[in-house]
Amino acid sequence: MSQSNMLAMILAGGRGSRLLDLTNKVAKPAVSFGGKYRIIDFPLSNCANSGIDVVGVLTQYESVVLNSYVAAGGRWGLDTKDSGVFVLPPREKADEGFNVYRGTADAISQNIDFIDSYNPDYLLILSGDHIYKMDYDDMLNYHKAQNAELTVAVRPVPWKEASRFGIMNTDGNGTITEFQEKPKEPKSNLASMGIYIFTWKTLKKVLLADMKNPDSSHDFGNDVIPEFLNTGKKMVAYKFEGYWKDVGTIDSLWEANMDLLGKRSELNMDDPSWKIYTSDASTLPQLIGPDALIDRAYITQGCIVFGEVHHSVLFTESQIGEGAVVTDSVLMPGAIVEAGAKVTRALVADGVRIGKGAVVGSADSENITLVAKRVKGEE
Amino acid sequence: MAKAFGIVTAASNRYVVEGMQEYRPISSFSFAGRYRLVDFPISNFSNSGIDRIQVYISGNPRSLVEHLGTGRQYNINSKRGKLQLLFHDEGNINRLYNTDIAAFMDSIDLIERTREEYVIITSSNMVFREDFSALLDQHIKSEADISLLYHRVDNACDAFRGCSVLNLNRQKGVLGIEMNMGNAKDRNIFMDTFVMKKALFVELIKKAAKTSSMYHLSRFVSSEAETYDIRGIQHKGYFAAITDLKSYYDANLSLIDSETARSLFDGKWLIYTQTTDSCPTQYFEGASVKKSMVSNGCHIEGTIENSVIGRGVKVGKGAVIRNSVVLAYAQIGKDVVIENQVIDKWARVIHANEVISDADKPGYVRRDDTL
Numbered sequence: 001m002s003q004s005n006m007l008a009m010i011l012a013g014g015r016g017s018r019l020l021d022l023t024n025k026v027a028k029p030a031v032s033f034g035g036k037y038r039i040i041d042f043p044l045s046n047c048a049n050s051g052i053d054v055v056g057v058l059t060q061y062e063s064v065v066l067n068s069y070v071a072a073g074g075r076w077g078l079d080t081k082d083s084g085v086f087v088l089p090p091r092e093k094a095d096e097g098f099n100v101y102r103g104t105a106d107a108i109s110q111n112i113d114f115i116d117s118y119n120p121d122y123l124l125i126l127s128g129d130h131i132y133k134m135d136y137d138d139m140l141n142y143h144k145a146q147n148a149e150l151t152v153a154v155r156p157v158p159w160k161e162a163s164r165f166g167i168m169n170t171d172g173n174g175t176i177t178e179f180q181e182k183p184k185e186p187k188s189n190l191a192s193m194g195i196y197i198f199t200w201k202t203l204k205k206v207l208l209a210d211m212k213n214p215d216s217s218h219d220f221g222n223d224v225i226p227e228f229l230n231t232g233k234k235m236v237a238y239k240f241e242g243y244w245k246d247v248g249t250i251d252s253l254w255e256a257n258m259d260l261l262g263k264r265s266e267l268n269m270d271d272p273s274w275k276i277y278t279s280d281a282s283t284l285p286q287l288i289g290p291d292a293l294i295d296r297a298y299i300t301q302g303c304i305v306f307g308e309v310h311h312s313v314l315f316t317e318s319q320i321g322e323g324a325v326v327t328d329s330v331l332m333p334g335a336i337v338e339a340g341a342k343v344t345r346a347l348v349a350d351g352v353r354i355g356k357g358a359v360v361g362s363a364d365s366e367n368i369t370l371v372a373k374r375v376k377g378e379e
Numbered sequence: 380m381a382k383a384f385g386i387v388t389a390a391s392n393r394y395v396v397e398g399m400q401e402y403r404p405i406s407s408f409s410f411a412g413r414y415r416l417v418d419f420p421i422s423n424f425s426n427s428g429i430d431r432i433q434v435y436i437s438g439n440p441r442s443l444v445e446h447l448g449t450g451r452q453y454n455i456n457s458k459r460g461k462l463q464l465l466f467h468d469e470g471n472i473n474r475l476y477n478t479d480i481a482a483f484m485d486s487i488d489l490i491e492r493t494r495e496e497y498v499i500i501t502s503s504n505m506v507f508r509e510d511f512s513a514l515l516d517q518h519i520k521s522e523a524d525i526s527l528l529y530h531r532v533d534n535a536c537d538a539f540r541g542c543s544v545l546n547l548n549r550q551k552g553v554l555g556i557e558m559n560m561g562n563a564k565d566r567n568i569f570m571d572t573f574v575m576k577k578a579l580f581v582e583l584i585k586k587a588a589k590t591s592s593m594y595h596l597s598r599f600v601s602s603e604a605e606t607y608d609i610r611g612i613q614h615k616g617y618f619a620a621i622t623d624l625k626s627y628y629d630a631n632l633s634l635i636d637s638e639t640a641r642s643l644f645d646g647k648w649l650i651y652t653q654t655t656d657s658c659p660t661q662y663f664e665g666a667s668v669k670k671s672m673v674s675n676g677c678h679i680e681g682t683i684e685n686s687v688i689g690r691g692v693k694v695g696k697g698a699v700i701r702n703s704v705v706l707a708y709a710q711i712g713k714d715v716v717i718e719n720q721v722i723d724k725w726a727r728v729i730h731a732n733e734v735i736s737d738a739d740k741p742g743y744v745r746r747d748d749t750l
Contacts, residue, residue, distance in 0.1 A: 035659035036675075074451070261661070269658035270676060270691075277656050280452070282649035285412040285688075286660065287637055290670040300659035301413065301675050304637065309662075 006140055006197070007120040008052045009088075009111070010043050011104050012070075012128030013060030018249045021372035022349055027059065029128030030066040031253070032332050032350065034260055034269065035300035035315050037278045039247060040070060042133070043126045044085065045276040048076040050136040053083035054118055057128070058107040060100065063089060069279070076277045088114060103218030109207040120200050125220065127194040131256050132244040133267065133274055139238050140197055149202045149233040150225070152176065153195035155240045165191035166221055168237050176235040179225050190237055193244060196220065202233060243267045254347050254368040257313040257330045260298045281316050291322065307337070318348075321356075329361065338377055346371055381431070383497035383515050385424040387417060388571065389437035389467070390504035392477040393595060394541055394622045398743040399723065404436060405621060406503035407443040409706050409724070411634050411643075412674035412689050414652045415446050416621060417503045418453075421462070422650045424499075425453045427511035430460030431493065434503075435482045437468055446653050453651045463489065478595050483584045491581055498580050500596070501528075502571035504621040506630060507614060508648055509572075517612060518574040524607040525579070525600060527553055528572035530618040535559055535566035538629075541622025543569040543597055545611050553609040556601035569597065570614060579607075617643040628721055628741040631687045631704045635670050657690050665696050674707070681711065689724070702738065709744075720744060 016028025023031065029040035040057070047055050055078060057070045066087075073085035088111050092099045101107035108115075108125065115123060122143065124136055134153070143151040154168050162183070169178035169188045180186065206227055210216050216223045228235055243266035247253040259265060269276065283302030288294065293308040302317035307324035314320075318331035321339035329343045334351040337343055341354045346361030346369040354360055355377020361369035390405040399408060406417040417434065424432050432455070436443055443464075450462030467482035483490065490498075497518075499511050509528070518526040529545045532538070539559050545567040546554040556569055573596070575583075587599035600609065617639065619630035634640045644650060657676030662668065666679045673683070676691035681698030689707035694700060697714040705711070705722045712729030719736040723746035728734055731750040736742030744750060 260659075263663060270678075275656045276658070280654040282651050284634075284640060284644040284650075285672050285674040287635075287640055288668045288671050288673060288683075289637060292669055294662045294666055294668050296664055296666075297662040298659050299662065299673075313659075 005120055006052055006122040006124050006136070007115060007118050007200075008043075008047045008055045008124040008126060008136070009108060009115070010040065010055060010057045010126045010128045011107060011194075012040060012057050012063075012066060013101055013107065014127075014129055016129065016248065019247075019253065020250060020370055022250070022253075022347075022370070024372075026065045027061050027063055027128075028248075030069055031247075032315055033131060033247065033253070034257060034276075035298055035313055036281065037276055038069065039131065040066070040128045041076075041276050041278045042131050043128060044070065044076045044078070045274075045278075046132075046134050046136060047124075047126075048078055048277065049274050050134075052124065052136060053078065053080070054120075055085045056088045056111060056114060057085060058101065058111070059087055059089050060107075063087075072279070075279055086114070103216075103223075104220045105207060105210055105216075105224045106218035108203075109211045109218070112204060112207065115200065116204075123198045123200045123203060125194075125196040125198065129248070130193065130244060130246055131267070132193075132240075133242060133271075133276075134195070134240060135274075136195075136197075139195070142238050143197045143199075143236070146174070146236045147234060148197075148236040149199045150228055150235045151197040151238050152225075152235065153193045153240050154190040154237045155193055155244055156189050157191045159186070159189050162186035162189045162191065168192055170237045174236050174239075176229070176237050179221070179229060181221055190239070192221075193240060195240075250347055250370045251368050254330055257298075258311070258328070260313060261296055261311060283317055289322070292320075307339070315350075324354075327363070341375075341377060343371075345369060381427075381429045381512070382495060382519075383429055383499050383511070383574075384493045384495040384577075385420070385429045385432040385511070386498060386500040387420045387424075387432065387434045388479050388500060388502045388596075389435040389482065390416075390502050390571075390621070391437040392479060392482070393502075393571075394504055396621065396627055397624045398745065399624065399627065399721070400438075402439065402723065402746045403442040404438050404440070406434070406436065407446055408621065408627065409689055410506065410621075410631065411640075412672050412687055414650060415443075416506065417443065417447070418650055418652045419506050419508075420501045420503055421447075421450075421453050422648075423501070423507075423509050423511055425455055425651065426648055427509075427513075429499065429511055430455040431495065432461070433463045433465055433486070433489070435479070435486075436464055436466045437477065437482065440464075440466055448653065452653050454649075465489070475593050478593065480584055480587045480594050480596055480599065481592070483596075484588050487581065487584065490577070490584075493577060496576060498573075498575060498577045500571075500573040500580070505570045505572065506617070506619040506621070506643070507570065508616055508643060508645065509614060510648075514612065515574060521610055522608075523610040524575060525553075525609045526574040526612050527556075527600075527609065528570045528574075528614050529567040529611050530570055530614045532566055532568050532618075533564050535568065536561045536564050538626065539566070539568050539620055539622070541626070542620050543571070545569050547611045551611045551613075553601075553604055553611055555604050556597050567611060567613075568618075568620065570618070570620075571597065573600070574612075624721060624743060625739075625741060628704055632685065632702065635672055635685055635687065640672065655690060666694075703741075706746075723748070726750070 012029040016023040073079040289306035307320040310327040335348040340357040344361040349372040358377040587594040660677040674690040681694040695713040716733040
């Protein structure tokens with residue numbers, strides 16, 4: 001099905017160093033989320049559901065897992081004759097010495113040849129590390145209706161937090177008049193979500209000039225958007241009201257997982273009209289033991305629960321042994337809590353084993369405890 | 380190239396499962412919450428390196444065709460491998476014409492054109508794990524003409540009543556294949572699985588078809604027991620035969636025991652199926668789940684014990700499900716009590732206070748029905 005004249009590029013090069021040991025071996029977009037997903041499943045599924053056929057994924061940091069993961073475009077249905085997911089790490093080119101992306105804008109500039117090969121009218125720029133559901137086609141319609149050169153998705157944030165974000169100031173018609181990166185005294189509470197639709201012809205011209213500018217940091221926020229503003233190109237803000245989360249820290253990653261436990265989770269994961277697609281695990285369903293106790297939980301296939309679960313999220317093939325108690329915690333894929341162990345307010349990383357009777361995390365800790373290494377239990 | 384190609388026969392022409400089968404062939408019965416019966420033989424073939432597979436379909440093909448698709452989920456090489464769906468149905472003229480031999484005759488040209496020297500024929504109503512390439516090696520080494528796979532059981536008086544049994548001599552030579560009449564506990568249950576050379580297979584089909592329209596392959600092979608060297612090969616491990624509603628119910632519930640479940644679902648021998656991209660299951664306040672197998676996409680607010688729950692099932696507050704098999708997207712309303720039931724897909728039990736049957740004779744709630 002060929003339908004969209006918009007191509008998407010996902011910036012997935014971030015290290016995600018505030019996720020500590022979780023991103024030692026995988027890039028942030030490949031971090032697991034919500035029981036069976038990875039963070040990048042969200043923008044990729046949004047693309048697939050919005051009718052976007054071609055998606056480039058710009059990778060840089062520790063990208064082996066990420067590259068092999070996104071290369072199988074069939075997971076998101078993006079593997080027809082007209083569609084595909086393409087992994088685009090920095091390349092060495094004959095005429096230039098580049099083999100790193102010098103900034104977010106540079107990542108696009110270095111792939112102008114790729115983009116041009118599809119001859120799109122519009123380019124959608126996304127970030128690979130946010131959790132949200134959004135119809136980019138609605139945003140494109142808005143972009144067209146407004147006759148804009150650039151549409152920036154924004155969401156209202158609490159005023160007291162506005163100084164942590166890139167803030168878009170708009171006039172009464174939604175036209176962006178000013179952009180302030182982390183302003184001390186914000187004039188608006190509309191924060192940029194890092195989601196842009198550009199009219200490709202216009203962006204390409206700006207990027208070609210930016211590449212040659214020795215003073216540029218080759219960044220969308222620092223360089224490209226100011227350039228659009230300075231040269232009077234029409235920029236509009238597109239307001240998004242739904243669930244959106246930047247899972248940049250262990251605490252926020254934990255929190256976003258906990259958000260799934262509510263009865264009316266805003267993310268509405270089981271909306272059949274907007275599914276989030278991911279890799280298919282060939283495991284048996286969830287196996288719940290004779291003495292298990294499950295009190296508010298989000299559990300996926302392959303989990304084996306013999307102990308107690310309170311208000312927690314269990315990822316693919318995680319296990320809880322007899323008499324173990326998991327409370328307010330996240331068990332990532334393959335994490336094992338052995339018999340009698342106690343896990344409280346913790347995030348247990350992929351494949352980590354908590355030994356028999358061991359105790360990790362505590363109910364009154366300020367931060368969530370990240371358990372990234374095996375915890376020995378009683379012998 | 381693999382030395383054998385695989386055939387999955389349509390169990391629907393030999394067995395009848397009350398209720399369930401009105402809506403789909405046995406091959407596409409849901410099993411263990413997220414699988415269909417046909418996933419087991421196809422995964423066995425695929426894991427054994429056999430990726431040219433014929434699946435015979437008898438009656439209501441829609442759900443099976445939809446489920447199998449291109450076969451990509453089975454890890455079959457999309458260029459080298461092939462999953463052929465072969466539809467055969469004699470309609471309602473007379474059930475006796477609806478034989479596996481008739482289905483093979485319909486596709487005899489396709490069978491003859493396969494390049495593999497051997498064929499392994501198995502049935503979708505038999506649930507087990509088997510390395511077919513090892514089985515083939517064993518067959519070749521034995522120099523027998525035909526090998527038949529069987530499972531030794533000690534409860535053939537009550538269970539496996541719809542199955543055939545192998546009558547073996549001491550050297551495991553097959554003297555005949557008979558119906559299980561339930562008159563002995565210890566029996567060699569025939570798993571409807573044959574290994575032989577393709578040339579012999581073709582010869583047998585043609586000969587059987589010429590002799591009588593009523594022949595099924597197993598009966599014809601039995602009648603030729605003196606002509607050919609036929610041997611039994613014993614299977615060990617998990618085995619279930621789905622031959623009626625009770626055996627379907629029992630086989631599903633056998634898996635709520637974790638040891639039994641792990642004997643079928645070994646982490647290294649994957650069973651593939653079609654994903655529906657359903658999200659994880661939500662357990663809300665008031666949920667109590669014990670000794671059960673639960674699939675993804677469910678909303679659970681009630682009690683579930685000793686049950687197998689399919690994808691996307693909704694269990695209301697105060698509802699109780701005991702000893703039951705609930706298929707995908709069914710809805711069990713507030714305070715409803717369900718015991719010893721097979722609840723078919725999309726059924727809504729919302730008005731009835733309780734639906735309780737005898738443990739020996741599980742009840743059945745129709746697909747898409749409202750109670």
